[in-house]
Amino acid sequence: MIFPLKGNARVKEAVEQFISAHRMPHAIIIEGDPGTGRHTLAKYIAKAAVCEGENRPCGSCRSCHLADIGTHPDIEWVAPAEKKKNISVDQIRELRTTAYHSPHTSETRAFIIEQAETMNAHAQNSILKVLEEPPGKVIFILLTVAAERLLDTVVSRCTVLSLFPPATGEAVKELCDRGYSRDEALAALGSESGNVGKALELLGGKNSGTGAELARDYFAAITKGELLNAMLLTAALESNRPEVDKFTVALKELLHGKIKDSMAYPQTAREYIAMLDAVNGFEALLATNINLGLYFTALTSKLTAVRNKK
Numbered sequence: 001m002i003f004p005l006k007g008n009a010r011v012k013e014a015v016e017q018f019i020s021a022h023r024m025p026h027a028i029i030i031e032g033d034p035g036t037g038r039h040t041l042a043k044y045i046a047k048a049a050v051c052e053g054e055n056r057p058c059g060s061c062r063s064c065h066l067a068d069i070g071t072h073p074d075i076e077w078v079a080p081a082e083k084k085k086n087i088s089v090d091q092i093r094e095l096r097t098t099a100y101h102s103p104h105t106s107e108t109r110a111f112i113i114e115q116a117e118t119m120n121a122h123a124q125n126s127i128l129k130v131l132e133e134p135p136g137k138v139i140f141i142l143l144t145v146a147a148e149r150l151l152d153t154v155v156s157r158c159t160v161l162s163l164f165p166p167a168t169g170e171a172v173k174e175l176c177d178r179g180y181s182r183d184e185a186l187a188a189l190g191s192e193s194g195n196v197g198k199a200l201e202l203l204g205g206k207n208s209g210t211g212a213e214l215a216r217d218y219f220a221a222i223t224k225g226e227l228l229n230a231m232l233l234t235a236a237l238e239s240n241r242p243e244v245d246k247f248t249v250a251l252k253e254l255l256h257g258k259i260k261d262s263m264a265y266p267q268t269a270r271e272y273i274a275m276l277d278a279v280n281g282f283e284a285l286l287a288t289n290i291n292l293g294l295y296f297t298a299l300t301s302k303l304t305a306v307r308n309k310k
């Protein structure tokens with residue numbers, strides 16, 4: 001069966017991977033704004049959980065058919081009762097009892113909890129008990145606008161899948177692949193109506209040009225631990241001294257930004273500060289006519305070492 005959502009490549013990859021590896025998480029949070037496909041994705045995962053076919057969800061077995069028309073006995077939806085604003089603690093207690101019974105016809109039983117943020121703390125603590133000691137053969141799928149509206153203890157026991165409108169999802173991924181953080185990407189796309197090119201211009205600002213662009217890619221390679229890739233990137237600069245200066249300025253600016261962004265996470269901030277110190281230290285060497293190949297080799301291994309020290 002074809003994955004039902006456009007865009008959202010990362011989510012697609014993650015979901016297809018855990019389904020094909022038969023390693024379905026026992027609890028999933030699907031977060032996203034209305035219209036991003038939370039229900040569609042929940043149905044798809046639940047269908048894969050109950051499917052009797054080979055390539056799940058096969059789309060042609062009896063279970064898939066029942067899932068499609070919404071009458072599969074092992075797929076249960078939970079939502080605030082009619083005229084109620086919240087999912088009650090009683091609803092969750094009932095769900096818990098059911099969860100410990102064997103599935104009716106399939107291998108797995110799926111519970112889909114809509115508007116999960118409407119569970120009050122009591123209800124969330126009640127579901128937490130079942131998430132902490134999940135019965136076998138059960139999957140819980142919580143749908144919400146934002147996972148942060150749920151208790152940390154609940155979120156920490158779930159695999160979180162974040163959905164974006166198709167265009168934005170792809171655009172965010174593209175910007176993140178270029179070394180920008182998700183928040184930077186979302187902010188830039190927000191002010192440029194989702195236009196990747198314009199968002200890049202905005203993010204790059206005056207700081208454009210080969211050296212500056214390479215600094216982004218280089219930083220991304222270092223943080224991913226791709227040492228060889230980082231070296232290959234700087235190879236292009238070895239014969240172009242003016243771009244080396246732009247590269248260094250851009251790398252430092254980028255690290256200043258990362259330090260600012262990570263103030264709430266002292267360990268991460270310390271790592272960026274150490275990286276900035278390394279760049280500053282090496283910059284002095286540039287005034288000494290050092291061989292640029294050597295310079296980049298030394299800088300790259302230093303930055304990688306700092307990054308791995310955590």
Ligand SMILES: [Zn+2]
Nearest residue numbers: 051058061064
């Ligand atoms: Zn099937």
